[in-house]
Amino acid sequence: MAALGYIAALYWVEYYTDFTVPEDFHTIAVIAFSLASLILFYIAWWHIKHPATYEAYITSKELSVSYPESLSWSFKVNVADIKRIEHRQTHASGGKSIVRTGALMKNRDFHQISMNYGNNVNEMFKALQSINPEITFSKTIKTNFTCWVKK
Known part of the structure; x- marks a missing residue:
């Protein structure tokens, strides 16, 4: 909708003001914004037709997270094997990364828990600690940690 709004604004400027937009820019802008609208509409339509379900649950024995279309963020672990919940952030030449929240296991594996979909890490922690x-x-936020990679 925003791309179509830009096209409408372009025509409004040309029609109601004395400002003349170069023909090359006009053509490129109309084609680019029209294509962007079509592509974004198709992406939205695909997501509506192919809904994905995020699921996170805690039982007396396990913490399970099923993240749509992402095996790396999906996991099932025993609650007895969880050492702690922690926030992590790395630093690199490009600056700080986003803060990742997850479960650190006793064997040092780290399982990231997405904070999307209304997750509340404090409530999850209270349930796990109970x-x-x-x-x-x-x-x-922990900034100094060792990453362990499974082979």
Whole structure:
């Protein structure tokens, strides 16, 4: 809709003001914004026709997260194997990364928990701690940690 709004604004400027838009720019803008509108409409239509379901649940034995179309963010772990919930952030030459929140396991694996879909990490922590009181959750962001990669 925004791209179509830009096209309408272009025609409005040409019609109601003395400003003349170069013909090459006019043609390129109309074609580019029209194509962008079509592509974005198709993407929205595809997502409506192919809905995905995010699911996160905690039972007395496991924490399970099923993230649509992403195996790397989907996991099932035993609550007894969770050491703590923590926030992580890396630093690189481009600056700070986004803060990742997840479950750190006793074997040092880290499972990221998406904060999309209305997830509340504090409520998840309270539920986990009611099952396993040894689980901790520091509100500080950890910037110094070792990444363990499974082979």
